[in-house]
Amino acid sequence: MQSEKARLAALHSYAILDSPGESQFDHIVELVRSLFDTPISLVSLVDADRQWFKAKAGLDAPETPRDVAFCSYAIESSEIFEICDATQDDRFADNPLVTGDPHIRYYAGAPLVTEHGHRLGTLCAIDTVVRRPLDARQREILERLARIVVDEIELYRLRVVGRVAKLVSETASDALIFADCDNVITGWNPAAERMFGWTAAEAIGRSLALIMPERHRDRHADGLKRVAQGGAAKLHGKVVELEALRRDGTEFPIELSLANWQCQGSGRTEGFASIIRDISNRKAMEAERAHAQQFVETVIENLPSMLFVKDAETRQYVRTNTLAADMIGVDRNTVIGRTDADLFGDGEADLLRKRDDMVLESDGVHIFEGDMAGNGPPKLVRTKRVSFSDAGGKRYLLGISDDITDHMRAEEKVAYLANHDGLTGLQNRKAFMTDMLERNRSGQVFDLLLCNIIQFRRINEIHGRPAADALLVQIAHRMKQLLEPGDCLARIGGNELAVLRTGVNADADRLRFAQKVLVAATSGLRIGGVEIALNAKIGGALFPRDGDTPFAVMHAAELALNTARQDKERQIRFFEPGMDVRARRQNRLETDLPGAFERGEMHLAFQPIAGLESGRIEGFETLVRWHHPELGRIDPETFIALAEQNDSIPELGETILARAVAEAAGWNPPLSVAVNVSPGQIYGRDFPGNVARQLDRSGLAPERLELEITEGMLLDNRDTVIAALHALKDIGVRISIDDFGTGYSSMAYFDMFPFDKVKIDQSFVRKAHESKHASAVIRAIIGLGKDLDIPVVAEGLETDADLSLMLELGCAQVQGFLIGKPAPIETFERVIIDRTGASTTQIGPARRTA
Ligand code: C2E
Numbered sequence: 001m002q003s004e005k006a007r008l009a010a011l012h013s014y015a016i017l018d019s020p021g022e023s024q025f026d027h028i029v030e031l032v033r034s035l036f037d038t039p040i041s042l043v044s045l046v047d048a049d050r051q052w053f054k055a056k057a058g059l060d061a062p063e064t065p066r067d068v069a070f071c072s073y074a075i076e077s078s079e080i081f082e083i084c085d086a087t088q089d090d091r092f093a094d095n096p097l098v099t100g101d102p103h104i105r106y107y108a109g110a111p112l113v114t115e116h117g118h119r120l121g122t123l124c125a126i127d128t129v130v131r132r133p134l135d136a137r138q139r140e141i142l143e144r145l146a147r148i149v150v151d152e153i154e155l156y157r158l159r160v161v162g163r164v165a166k167l168v169s170e171t172a173s174d175a176l177i178f179a180d181c182d183n184v185i186t187g188w189n190p191a192a193e194r195m196f197g198w199t200a201a202e203a204i205g206r207s208l209a210l211i212m213p214e215r216h217r218d219r220h221a222d223g224l225k226r227v228a229q230g231g232a233a234k235l236h237g238k239v240v241e242l243e244a245l246r247r248d249g250t251e252f253p254i255e256l257s258l259a260n261w262q263c264q265g266s267g268r269t270e271g272f273a274s275i276i277r278d279i280s281n282r283k284a285m286e287a288e289r290a291h292a293q294q295f296v297e298t299v300i301e302n303l304p305s306m307l308f309v310k311d312a313e314t315r316q317y318v319r320t321n322t323l324a325a326d327m328i329g330v331d332r333n334t335v336i337g338r339t340d341a342d343l344f345g346d347g348e349a350d351l352l353r354k355r356d357d358m359v360l361e362s363d364g365v366h367i368f369e370g371d372m373a374g375n376g377p378p379k380l381v382r383t384k385r386v387s388f389s390d391a392g393g394k395r396y397l398l399g400i401s402d403d404i405t406d407h408m409r410a411e412e413k414v415a416y417l418a419n420h421d422g423l424t425g426l427q428n429r430k431a432f433m434t435d436m437l438e439r440n441r442s443g444q445v446f447d448l449l450l451c452n453i454i455q456f457r458r459i460n461e462i463h464g465r466p467a468a469d470a471l472l473v474q475i476a477h478r479m480k481q482l483l484e485p486g487d488c489l490a491r492i493g494g495n496e497l498a499v500l501r502t503g504v505n506a507d508a509d510r511l512r513f514a515q516k517v518l519v520a521a522t523s524g525l526r527i528g529g530v531e532i533a534l535n536a537k538i539g540g541a542l543f544p545r546d547g548d549t550p551f552a553v554m555h556a557a558e559l560a561l562n563t564a565r566q567d568k569e570r571q572i573r574f575f576e577p578g579m580d581v582r583a584r585r586q587n588r589l590e591t592d593l594p595g596a597f598e599r600g601e602m603h604l605a606f607q608p609i610a611g612l613e614s615g616r617i618e619g620f621e622t623l624v625r626w627h628h629p630e631l632g633r634i635d636p637e638t639f640i641a642l643a644e645q646n647d648s649i650p651e652l653g654e655t656i657l658a659r660a661v662a663e664a665a666g667w668n669p670p671l672s673v674a675v676n677v678s679p680g681q682i683y684g685r686d687f688p689g690n691v692a693r694q695l696d697r698s699g700l701a702p703e704r705l706e707l708e709i710t711e712g713m714l715l716d717n718r719d720t721v722i723a724a725l726h727a728l729k730d731i732g733v734r735i736s737i738d739d740f741g742t743g744y745s746s747m748a749y750f751d752m753f754p755f756d757k758v759k760i761d762q763s764f765v766r767k768a769h770e771s772k773h774a775s776a777v778i779r780a781i782i783g784l785g786k787d788l789d790i791p792v793v794a795e796g797l798e799t800d801a802d803l804s805l806m807l808e809l810g811c812a813q814v815q816g817f818l819i820g821k822p823a824p825i826e827t828f829e830r831v832i833i834d835r836t837g838a839s840t841t842q843i844g845p846a847r848r849t850a
């Protein structure tokens, strides 16, 4: 006996309760009424607490409560339930349907049993009079009619299902297509019309090949045949993705669910139902997503950095690129799912965990730098870490790492180069100053020595740059040998080295050390086996005595060095307070030098030069004079050197030359005029051209002009100088070599250029009486002059004895206080010369053209 619950569920599944009346049920109750001759017949369905009549004849009520229903008893068994006199039955005697309307006396009910055995209700015949029981034939008729009722109830359900199916079919967005076993389309819903472009009228009756791309048709036909012959439908019950064909010939992706149906009991497939979904959009989206995914993948893989993503909770790697995996030294796929503890040693894993913690505890990007011992040599890695959450709120750690080993090496190199001299490897000026600042902070006492190698330019020119560099390296190496721990050596200029020496006590010690530095910088140096003689000057200052900051002590040492440079005798000078005053004076002169002629502070003095053979004044040397309004008379050597240094010598020289030639042009007799030329004048602009213009303007005959150059001028840019001298000589100007004997390889100069005159330096003349050496030099020069046919002039004759000696030695000309002191030209007016006043012509430097 099935449970009441299952019975009710079965009843409700027919959805028949409370449905409108239907003729086929009405016909049956009418038939029962006439066959059994009863006034009442019902199709009663027994619900939970009522019986509801699907069909009724002879009764008005649509339903009755269940507790009074005879049918409730009738569904207890599969047999017909029959009561002949209800008044005589204890179960019904008090039933209101018995005691009252409709006064039931007789009841016969056949249960309505479904194929699953559920008794839904009854088909019953009811009378208001007592009757005899039904005979066997009558019972069979009632039972058969009850079975027809059950079939009708089943059909009712199918009709409902059919209506629903039709509705679904019409409103579905999926195409529903039915076909028979011959592949002929039998059903085609509106969605199919939209999807394929064929109307139902056009599609129905045609082959299903209509919607299949040509290439799939054969395969489909084979499968169909197999199924029709009783084989299993491969696609049955499955959802597959295929291509379908539209009316316009285009193909599109579909998702197909296929069902085949069989007629009850036949075991043979009767037809197919296909549910077809157009998945073009989904496919396009999938393709797009796959492409996006692939793109992200490619970006990550091609990222020129290592990338990793860890699960914030488990700290397992969920993502890396190959670069990162390579760095760790494992395969990219093996990293996934592992933690740092799995991959690295305890120490490293612990460190990484702490870093991750920091990132998770606060927002923003965290940058860490550290060594990483992965595959290969240890690397320095810079990692940026951030945390982020995915759409579901799950947190992750993202890291991007870069190998900065090379970068750091390059940075170190840059830092090294920024602080060191590329040639000698010594500290450079900047690093040296920094070093001093540090020592200053720690209160160290030290001696600062600046060593300037002079005439280094000459070495460059004569021996070439590589040789000069090699010399510097040698010097640096030799100086390094002198250092004690804590001392320091730097190259602070092209030819300037600085030594910082600690542990200084006495001045004598300072001097001894400075002398060693001097020796290291000047003697015993060799290039290609040839010994090279160098000169150097050293300036020293003591910290903090001579300057209480690194800059002050550097300044003091520079002053001392400048003083040493100007000192003709001493090569080493230590800072003395007065040097500062001198330096200030130099600065003042430098500022005041331009325009000194115009302000009337500068003028030309002329010193007579006498010919020994003629016994007459044969010419004058022009000597510039500067009387500074505050500083008084300034030595020409001082301010000429200044003008050389600050590059104003071309202007000054031009003014002097212009004034001198203009003056001489007016002399009678036409004596010669000598003008001193400074190196900067010749190196600079077109000096010969300028001289020619001055001569032109003044009208002075070129052969009356003597230009005096010094030996030093031939040291630098020799070719330029010699070319200029030749050009001057071509104009007709004469060239003298001044201060001869004080320079270097004096005799060689005669080979270089055919000088017109040689002026022996006054230092020889002055010493000629006491020094055999000096008189021998004078004699040699005069001898050479005679051999080469170059007249020799002796300078600085002060005494009669000087004069007699020069007469005896055979000098051509003499010059000196004995003959005449340098003085304004007016001094010599009418005594030696008559002047036409040519000096009143406007004289000044030609304007510099840009
Ligand atoms: P310098 O060309 O050899 O000039 C001769 C120097 O010796 C002059 O010194 C002159 O006054 C001095 N002198 C002449 N006779 C005697 C003497 O008997 N006893 C002594 N003790 N000195 C004598 P000054 O004028 O001081 O000039 C020095 C140097 O300055 C010159 O040497 C020359 O090299 C340079 N100088 C002077 N004027 C000019 C100029 O206008 N242009 C250039 N470029 N250099 C000049």
Ligand code: MG
Residues within 6 Å of the ligand: 621, 676, 708, 738
């Ligand atoms: Mg001179």
Ligand code: MG
Residues within 6 Å of the ligand: 738, 739, 759, 761, 762, 795
């Ligand atoms: Mg001279």
